[in-house]
Amino acid sequence: MSAFWMSIISYFSNLDWMAFLELAGTIVGLVYLFLEYKANVWLWPAGILMSLLYVVVFFHGKFYADAGVYLYYIGANTYGLIAWLKGRQSDNGQTEELPIIHTPKSKIPMLTVAFVVVYAIIAFVLVRFTDSPVPYGDAFTTSLSIVAMYMLAKKYLEQWLLWIVINVVSTALYLWKGLYPTAILFTVYIIVAIMGYFKWRRDMLKLQNH
Numbered sequence: 001m002s003a004f005w006m007s008i009i010s011y012f013s014n015l016d017w018m019a020f021l022e023l024a025g026t027i028v029g030l031v032y033l034f035l036e037y038k039a040n041v042w043l044w045p046a047g048i049l050m051s052l053l054y055v056v057v058f059f060h061g062k063f064y065a066d067a068g069v070y071l072y073y074i075g076a077n078t079y080g081l082i083a084w085l086k087g088r089q090s091d092n093g094q095t096e097e098l099p100i101i102h103t104p105k106s107k108i109p110m111l112t113v114a115f116v117v118v119y120a121i122i123a124f125v126l127v128r129f130t131d132s133p134v135p136y137g138d139a140f141t142t143s144l145s146i147v148a149m150y151m152l153a154k155k156y157l158e159q160w161l162l163w164i165v166i167n168v169v170s171t172a173l174y175l176w177k178g179l180y181p182t183a184i185l186f187t188v189y190i191i192v193a194i195m196g197y198f199k200w201r202r203d204m205l206k207l208q209n210h
Helices: 003-013 017-037 043-060 064-086 105-129 135-153 159-177 180-209
Strands: none
Touching: 017 043, 017 180, 043 064, 064 135, 105 135, 135 159, 159 180
């Protein structure tokens, strides 16, 4: 047997339960990412499972805000699943698939205020009441993720731009913390988020031209 396969077997045989959960979360996260890229409704059940796994992983790693936001993600994924299955009412009264659209300009002030308020609250809690090693970075990715998840549920195109920023910052934080499988996952997220933006944009323009 080659040294490569021996090292792979050795890695999996030495996994403790927390490392196993992180690896499982990484695998489910990749499935989730593919489904999001395809705008497939099954992304939401995958997101619920991934969120459950990462609540445990992040709490154990002292990323308390991230653990908290994944609790939020469980509810947000449930809301997204219902919204996508429900669709919208067309002009003739028929139910149709929720379309990809630009973020309405009227929503931008609300989303900005929500981000600032949530960031301030999370940063205060992390600094005052926890031993988080990166409270401000943790608060930033958490609060921006909350806004991005809402935008995803609404199928706003620009949610991908927020995820690009979130994933870049998160990758750096997880490398620093030593969560290497998760850092690899978020590196892939950066690439797919860029690809996803352009795919969703093409799909949106194609629908508008019909």
